[in-house]
Amino acid sequence: MDITELKKHLEMLMEANSISSIKHGNLLINFTRTYDVIWKEFGLGCKRHVAFWEPLPDSPASAGYFPLGDLANTEGINVRNQRLVALVQEGDPDSEETRLKGKALSPPVNYEALWSDSSSNRTKNKCTLWRPIPAPGYVALGMVCEPGTDKPSKDRMRCVRTDLVIACDVGDQVWNDGGSGLKTDFSAWSIKPPAATPGEVYFSAGTFIGAASYTKPARHGVAYALRLKIPPKINPPPPAPVLQGYAAPSRLEVDTVSYTCDMAWFSVKDPDLSPIQQWQTSPLYTLERTDRYVLVGFGHNQTSATQTFKWAVIHGVHGSQARTFTAHTAVDIGAEWHIGVPTSPIKVSAKLSQSLSRTQTSTSGWTKTTNFEVTATVPSTKAIAAYLVQSNYRLLRKDGTQLSSTVSYTDVNSVYWSEYPPAKECTVDCQAQAARDSAP
Numbered sequence: 021m022d023i024t025e026l027k028k029h030l031e032m033l034m035e036a037n038s039i040s041s042i043k044h045g046n047l048l049i050n051f052t053r054t055y056d057v058i059w060k061e062f063g064l065g066c067k068r069h070v071a072f073w074e075p076l077p078d079s080p081a082s083a084g085y086f087p088l089g090d091l092a093n094t095e096g097i098n099v100r101n102q103r104l105v106a107l108v109q110e111g112d113p114d115s116e117e118t119r120l121k122g123k124a125l126s127p128p129v130n131y132e133a134l135w136s137d138s139s140s141n142r143t144k145n146k147c148t149l150w151r152p153i154p155a156p157g158y159v160a161l162g163m164v165c166e167p168g169t170d171k172p173s174k175d176r177m178r179c180v181r182t183d184l185v186i187a188c189d190v191g192d193q194v195w196n197d198g199g200s201g202l203k204t205d206f207s208a209w210s211i212k213p214p215a216a217t218p219g220e221v222y223f224s225a226g227t228f229i230g231a232a233s234y235t236k237p238a239r240h241g242v243a244y245a246l247r248l249k250i251p252p253k254i255n256p257p258p259p260a261p262v263l264q265g266y267a268a269p270s271r272l273e274v275d276t277v278s279y280t281c282d283m284a285w286f287s288v289k290d291p292d293l294s295p296i297q298q299w300q301t302s303p304l305y306t307l308e309r310t311d312r313y314v315l316v317g318f319g320h321n322q323t324s325a326t327q328t329f330k331w332a333v334i335h336g337v338h339g340s341q342a343r344t345f346t347a348h349t350a351v352d353i354g355a356e357w358h359i360g361v362p363t364s365p366i367k368v369s370a371k372l373s374q375s376l377s378r379t380q381t382s383t384s385g386w387t388k389t390t391n392f393e394v395t396a397t398v399p400s401t402k403a404i405a406a407y408l409v410q411s412n413y414r415l416l417r418k419d420g421t422q423l424s425s426t427v428s429y430t431d432v433n434s435v436y437w438s439e440y441p442p443a444k445e446c447t448v449d450c451q452a453q454a455a456r457d458s459a460p
Contacts, residue, residue, distance in 0.1 A: 039051075039079070039081055039299065039300060039303055040081070040303065041081070041082075041109070042248070042284055042303070043111060044184065044246075044248050044249070045111070045115075045117045045121075045124060045184065046110065046111035046112055046113075046115045046117045046118045046121075046123070046124045047108060047110075047111055047124035047125070047180070047181075047184055048085075048108065048109040048110070048111050049106055049107070049108055049246065050081065050082045050085055050106070050107050050108075050109070051082075051104045051105065051106055051107065051299055052075050052076060052077060052078045052082060052085075052104070052105060052107050053078060053100065053101050053102070053103060053104055053296060054075070054076045054077070054078030054100060054101075055073035055074060055075055055076060055091065055099055055100055055103075056073065056074045056076060057071055057072075057073055057074075058072045058073065058074050058090065058147065058165045058166065058167065059071070059072050059147035059165050059167060060072075061195075061197075066195075066196075066197050066198060066199045066200050067196075067198050067199040068094050068195055068196070068198075069094065069096055070092060070093070070094045070194070070195040070208070071092075071093050071094075071096075071099075072090050072091070072092055072093075072147070072149075072165035073090060073091040073092075073093065073099055074087065074090055074091075074164075074165075074176075075087040075090070075091060075105050075107060075226075077107060082107055082109075084109055085107035085108060085109045086107060086108055086109065086125070086175075086177055086178040087105070087106075087107055087162075087176075087177050087178075087227075088106060088107075088108060088160075088161040088162050088177060088178060088180070088225040088227055089152075089160070089161055089162015089163055089164055089177060089225065089227030089228065089242075090162065090163065090164050090165050090227065090228070091103060091105055091226055091227070091228070091365065092194045092195060092208045092228040092365075094194060094195050101296075102363055103226070103363060103364055103365070104226070104295055104296060104299060104361065104363075104364045104366065105225060105226030105227070105364070105365065105366065106223075106225040106226060106246065106366070108124075108125060108178055108180065109125070110123055110124055110125050111124060121181065121183065122157065122181065123181070124180065124181050124184060125158075125178040125179065125180060125181070126154065126155045126157075126158045126178065126179050126180075126181075127155075127174040127175060127177075127178060127179070128152035128153055128154055128155070128160060128174055128177070128179055129153055129154065129155050129174075130152075130153040130171075131150040131151065131152055131153060131164075131171045131172055132150065132151045132153060133148050133149070133150055133151075133169075133171075134149050134150065134151050134163070134206065134230050134231075134232060135148070135149040135197070135204055135206035135230060135232070136148040136149070136169060136204075137197075137200070137202060146167065146168055146169070147165055147166060147167050147168070148165070148166055148168065148169050149163055149164075149165050149206070149208075149230055150163060150164050150165070150166060150171065150172055151163055151230070151241070151242060152164065152177060152179060152242070154179035155179065157181060157182055158179040158180060158181055158182065159179060159180060159182055159185055159242070159244050160177075160179045160241075160242040160244075161179070161180060161185065161211075161224075161225050161227055161242060161244045161245070161246070162177075162211075162225065162227020162228060162229065162242060163208075163227070163228060163229060163230050163242065164176055164177055180244070180246070183247075184246065184247055185244040185245060185246060185247055186213065186214065186222045186244065186245050186246075186247040187214070187239075187243065187244060188211050188212055188213050188214060188222075188224065188243040188244055188245045189211075189212040189213075189214060189243065190209050190210075190211070190212065190229065190236055190237050190238075190239070190240055190243055191209060191210035191211055191212035191224075191367065192209065192210050192212075193207055193208070193209055193210075193236065194208040194209060194210055194228055195207065195208045196208070196234050198234065204232060205232060205233050205234055206230060206231070206232060206233075207230065207231050207233065207234050207235075207236075208228045208229070208230050209228060209229050209230070209231065209236065209237070209240070210224070210228060210229075210365055210367065211224040211225075211227065211228070211229060211243050211244070211245060211367065212224070212367055213245040213358075213367055213368065213369040214369060215356050215369055215371075216356050216369040216370050216371040217371060218371050218372065218373050218374045218377075218379075219249060219250055219251055219252075219371070219372065219373035219374075220247060220248065220249060220250065220370070220371065221247075221248045221249075221250050221283070221284065221287050221368060221369070221370035221371075222245045222246070222247055222248075222368070222369045222370070223245055223246055223248070223284075223286055223287070223366055223367065223368045223369075224245045224246075224365070224366055224367045224368075225245070225246060225366070226364060226365040226366050227365075228365075229242050229243050245367075245369075248284070250281050250282070250283055250287075250370065250372065250373070251281065251373060252279045252280065252281045252372075252373050252375060252376040253279065253280045253281065254278070254279055254375070255276065255277055255278050255279070255280075256276070256278075257276060257278055257311060258273060258274055258275070258276035258278070258311050258312055258313060258409075259273075259274065259276075260313070260436060260438070261273050261313050261315075261405070261407060261436070261438055262438055263403060263404075263405045263438040263439060263440040264440070265403075265440060266320050266403050266440060268318045268405075269315060269318065269405055270315070271314065271315045272312060272313075272314060272315070273312050273313040273314070273315075273407070274312065275310050275311075275312045275412075276310065276311055276312065277308055277309070277310050278309055278310065278311040278411075279308075279309040279375070279376045280306055280307065280308045280309070281306070281307050281372065281373070281376060282304045282305070282306055283304065283305050283306075283307060283351070283370070284303065284304060284305075285298040285299050285302055285303050285304065285305065286298075286299075286359075286361050286364075286366055286368055287305075287350075287351070287359060287368050287370045288305045288349055288350060288351060288359075288415070288423070289348070289349055289350035289351075289359060290302070290305075290349070290417070290423060291348060292423075294362075294363075295361050295362055295363060295364055301417070301418065301419070302417040302418040302419070303418065304418060305415055305416065305417060305418070305423070306415070306416045307351070307353075307372070307376070307413065307414075307415050307416075308413070308414045308415075308416060309376055309411050309412070309413050310411070310412045310413075310414070311409055311410070311411050311412075312409070312410055312412075313407040313408070313409060313410075313436060314407060314408050314409075314410045314430065315405060315406070315407055316331050316333045316394060316406050316407060316408050317329060317330075317331030317394060317396070317404075317405070317406040318403070318404070318405045318406075319396060319398055319403065319404050320402075320403040320404075321398040321399065321400055321401065321402050321403070321404075322401070323400060324400050325400060326397060326398065326399055326400065327397075327398050327400075328395060328396070328397050328398070329395070329396045329398060329404065330393055330394065330395050330396075331393070331394045331406060332391060332392070332393060332394075333391075333392045333393075333394055333408060333430070333432060333435075334389050334390070334391060334392070334430060335385055335389065335390045335391075335392055335430060335431065335432035335433075336384070336385035336386065336388060336389035336390060336429065336430070337354075337385060337386055337389065337427060337428070337429050338389075338427075338428040338429070338430070341425065341426070341427040341428060342354065342386055342427055344424070344425060345413075345415075345424050345425065345427045348423070348424035348425075349415055349423055349424050351370075351415060352386075353372060353377050353386065353413055353427060353429075354377055354379055354383050354385070354386025354387070355371070355383060355386065356369060356370065356371040357369070357370055357371070378411065378429060378431055381433065385429065385431065386429075390432075392432045392453065393453055394406050394435060394451075395451050395453070396437070402439060402440070402441070403439065403440040404437060404438070404439055404440075405437070405438045405440075406435060406436075406437055407435070407436045407437075407438070408430045408431065408432065408434060408435060408436075409430070409431055409434040409436070410428055410429070410430045411428070411429045411430075411431070412426050412427070412428050412429075413426065413427040413428075413429070414426050
């Protein structure tokens, strides 16, 4: 290693050293861009070339971390410093979760050979692909490659406790040994997470699975992704406005940050940063929801008879803000979203909690806006103010800078009324009903 390469390597270590791990229960997750090449297909006659790489810890912050399997790459490039895959480590051994559920990680109890080029005419550079056999209560998330025919060490990788993973679909084919003439067919496949449930994110670790044929398997024993929570942090809601007299109140009340949630870098597309830069500078992004009461109508009945007031309101997202936000960030506030990390085999499926996204009853407000008519029947000498809660969503990097534009959403299910004088015996009769037409 020359001076320039050594300097670059030291700079990389310093950068990565400041990157904290993602903590999920008693499981710690970090990432690496450092690999050792285990085997490169050469001289077998395959139609496509492949290389298998062992992920390695690349900083003091990830020292002692294990891969979940190897990386398969067919693009014929050096993946070092170009690809990110997950590494894992056991968390606090004395935690309550460890006591109740057991360790998050376990070494495999054995390995099963699925493919080898030992039957080829080559005398050098042979390898075997192995499927880890997990201990009961754990699953493997990928395969490993070893030179020759000896089984890998049990400390070569780790299996994960079943409650920390989600069963996955088989993704795209990465490579097959077509053209090699070997007795056993083999194909390698990526891992595709299923649709996430509210408040969760599923992501494949960057590993591969294998099949002893060229046909895509319907299911696979090591097709799993890591399963993380993205719970919202709930703050007190904004104070309800109170009508203080017969004068029309202000149109906007106080802003209150009601909900926030942290999302890992791999679940967000950041057009200003590469995935490696995201991981280094903003390993977590914060989605912030600020709520405020917005005045939609005020009426003062100065007559001696009951009077009806009507105001038009809109339920749902404002204009095309949500579509623009999703196009820029990949995050869909009102629905589940998928994202493939560029220059990485990591695949992601995520969905925000229903309380944060206001989808407890329906998601329609995120796909179209609906016109509503708010009606208030007001007794003589009474004043009425009608409010909707408007939620403004912002996505923030770790340094506090905002990614994309703000998204605003008003909810007709949160109509709030304030009367003056305050209700005693006679109250205002109020209702909101959908108009005949709705805006797309």
